[in-house]
Amino acid sequence: MARSSTRSTDWGFPRWRAYGEAGSEAVTVRLCDRHGCTEKGDCPAPKSPNSPERWYFCQEHAGEYNRGWNYFEGLTAEEAAERERAETQTAEGYTESRHNQWAGPGDGSRSRDEMRALEVLGLDPDVDFAAVKLAWRKLAKDSHPDLRPGDAEAAKRFQAVQAAYDVLRAAEEMREWKPAG
Numbered sequence: 001m002a003r004s005s006t007r008s009t010d011w012g013f014p015r016w017r018a019y020g021e022a023g024s025e026a027v028t029v030r031l032c033d034r035h036g037c038t039e040k041g042d043c044p045a046p047k048s049p050n051s052p053e054r055w056y057f058c059q060e061h062a063g064e065y066n067r068g069w070n071y072f073e074g075l076t077a078e079e080a081a082e083r084e085r086a087e088t089q090t091a092e093g094y095t096e097s098r099h100n101q102w103a104g105p106g107d108g109s110r111s112r113d114e115m116r117a118l119e120v121l122g123l124d125p126d127v128d129f130a131a132v133k134l135a136w137r138k139l140a141k142d143s144h145p146d147l148r149p150g151d152a153e154a155a156k157r158f159q160a161v162q163a164a165y166d167v168l169r170a171a172e173e174m175r176e177w178k179p180a181g
Helices: 059-067 077-088 112-121 129-142 152-176
Strands: 043-046 054-057
Touching: 043 059, 054 059, 112 129, 112 152, 129 152
Parallel strands: none
Antiparallel strands: 043 054
């Protein structure tokens, strides 16, 4: 009578089996949720805004889904701006590192706040800081409350010009800052 062996002949050495072969079980693959697609669905997408439920699409259908997605749907312009401000307020990890900014102004390296400040001062996006300083001095002198007492409109203009200069000065200081090392 032959005895059946319960021992494995594998002993854990790679030479007895193919490399990386852990088992012969079937692997479960989730298919794309797009009707009729048989590709692997590994890209999650929300079924509706603020919903924990997800669709799982292949790369092609995920791109199609994202092109049609309107993140600000149903919001007024003020609500959309507030949501954008709140969500970008703490996105420090995604902002461009300030010390690696080698590009000059006018090529997209200015922030929205800087562009608004340049607009208040009536300057082009590619001006240097010396021109900013000259425009600030001229506009501040024209609308200073000491030179125009009782003129509320001039005081408002002066505050706007001063705030614009503060934004541009801070941005310039950040560009000039170089890390040690």
